[in-house]
Amino acid sequence: VWAADFALQFRQEFGRDIILDMYCYRRLGHNETDQAAFTAPMQTKRIEARPTAASLYGMALRERGELTEQQEQDIRKDLWEGMEQAYLQMKENPADYILPATAQDADETPLPRTSTRTGISLELFQRIGSILTELPDSFTPHPTLEKRFLVRRREAFREGGLLDWAMAESLAWGSLLTENHTVRLSGQDCQRGTFSQRHAVLHDFNDGSLYTPLEKLNHGTTAFRIYNSSLSEASVLGFEYGYALDSPDALVMWEAQFGDFSNGAQVIVDQFIAAAEAKWNQKNRMVLLLPHGYEGAGSEHSSARMERYLQLCADDNMQVINPTTPAQYFHALRRQVHRNVHKPLIIFTPKSLLSRPEAVSPHREFLASTRFREVLPDPDTPAPGQVTRAVLCTGKIYYDLAAYRKERNISDTVIIRLEQIYPLAQEQLTYLLAPYQKVRDFVWCQEEPSNMGAWGHLRNRLGRLFATSFRYAGRPSMACPAEGAKALHAAAQKRLIAAAFGPRAQS
Structure with a gap:
């Protein structure tokens, strides 16, 4: 605990990474049939002779006068009896501890879901559009962004304009922020977007200062957070999965720079995203954004390996979508937060469609009575x-x-x-x-x-x-x-x- 506290203080004070190098040992074997003494007899003898961590901690507390020997025994007794009581209760009422069986063919007959209308009001549409397109007077955007990105956005949010994918995404995020939902995204170069489409964080052309338009909607405990992460997919996706577990009302997303980069996070997908509900009744709303599409970019940057995710689909465990319009993407993100079930969402996001003229959506497809269409x-x-x-x-x-x-x-x-x-x-x-x-x-x-x-x-x-x-x-x-x-x-x-x-x- 002291080492972890020191490391945190060091990082906060100096803004540098610090590594905890921990040396540990396994008191027992790998499993109940294993005996470590088969291959490491001398080490095993030393471990067996060493008091347990609980005993050492109890000894330290007694030496400091914070615990008597009787109190230590009482704590041990209470813990043991509590576990024994829970075990006996489980044996007496096993049905209370067994998850209900799913349908024989749940992929054909999924569990019922409430149809969720996710459109927003015209007033909110215009308000968010204004936030996304108006910059502080003191901020100077890159000239190319001003000409090609911000001007296009302003035109799109005017009456009769057409929204592309990045606009629809920001509109979904902004609307959720106004409804008191935190929005969080991490991934390689995700602030700008791998295909230079998102620009959720703008850099001042003169002094390099940052401006994040959607942060204007932050209030109370609700926040917009977007982080460029390292090329360490398993660790980043694992962290975001844990964040989503602890924040069930937030929209938590991880984006692979290219869809096939998720190869590096496959262990998190297999063991947690696809199977956690079946194994532990652990529900999660994690969203994966995986760029996918064949544009002649070669074998490494065309496929997000859709087949792998679909092979993991059963028992209504997650959702896999491949939307073709910005409005569909908008509704999918909002549906993920508003629907009455918690399921991970795998979204195969586009590359060339980000700027394809036909792949745009009119205002009416974002408003009041609209929803995601399967x-x-x-x-x-x-x-x-x-x-x-x-x-x-x-x-x-x-x-x-x-x-x-x-x-x-x-x-x-x-x-x-x-x-x-x-x-x-x-x-x-x-x-x-x-x-x-x-x-x-x-x-x-x-x-x-x-x-x-x-x-x-x-x-x-x-x-x-x-x-x-x-x-x-x-x-x-x-x-x-x-x-x-x-x-x-x-x-x-x-x-x-x-x-x-x-x-x-x-x-």
Whole structure:
């Protein structure tokens, strides 16, 4: 305790890191069947001869006159009897200590959730927009940010403007702050944003001083906190997971610089985020932001390994979404705090969509009666009587499919977006496809190789839901997530888009 206190004081006084180097020993073996004396007999004998930590502490307290020997024995007795009583109580009423069994196929029939409307008032929309776009008179932003970022934001928040992803994100954060929820994000270069899209913290061009617009909404115990973290994903995500446990009403997020950086935090994902509720009934609202999308950036920076998270999905343990519009992202963040269940949220966030002209949202999609939609209909609403093909997809690929269909004036195909991949919104999905009774060609299209992405998770589920087999349009199985050359990527992307529309489209 003294060493920890000293280290904290040193860090606070000098603003430098300090390391506690602790030497420990295990009194017993690795488990109940192990005997450390098999391999370390001399060390084991020394450990056995040494008094326990509790005995040493009791001795120190007695020497200081703070505890009598009788008091020490009474404390030990009370602790032991308390544990024994709890054990006997558990044996007498085991049902009180066993979690209720989940549905046999919980991934198909998730636990009920309350539909949550997460839109905000026009007044709040405008107030936050003003905070995000007005700078102090004494602050000088970088000239490029002033011309390209702040001017665009001001135009977007005016009547009739369109909001991009970074604006929608800041709007969600600001609205939660006004509702007394702390908002916290950590990740590599997350203050600026890996793709130079966020700029939640601005740097004065003349003197380097910092200005964080959303901090104007801090009040009482509510705070906006955003931290650039080191490339130590397991430690940072583990810390944020613990923070989220202790702050269940806060929006706590961790962002990987690229989605595949979460590889370094896989132990936290596997042992805690995916399994903690099943193992310990430990509920958590942690949010992971994982940039994902195929733009020819090579095998290391294309895929956030969607398939790994979906493989962990069962028993309604977490949510996995891949939103395609800024408004959907806005509602997903607000829903995470306002809904009546606590589940981790995995968000596959975009890269190229951050600035794609079509990937924007009008004001009305953020206001009062709106909410997150697990499945999005085809905005072009093809005539049901002409449609013979249904293409289902998730994420960025939707925009490529829609552009291809428009360029070739294809009228026999409807495109449905799965914004939430797990839990699968079966009723919404069947409702959206119900008008298209002539569909005989059901297609799943994805950018990822067939042994990756959502295909392996959805293939049988979609087949059972529609009592038919789905045709696959995407990259073939691959050992690495993406091609290593831009030209190869472009050729593969062109082939899979054409394949979604059938053999004639490929010729």
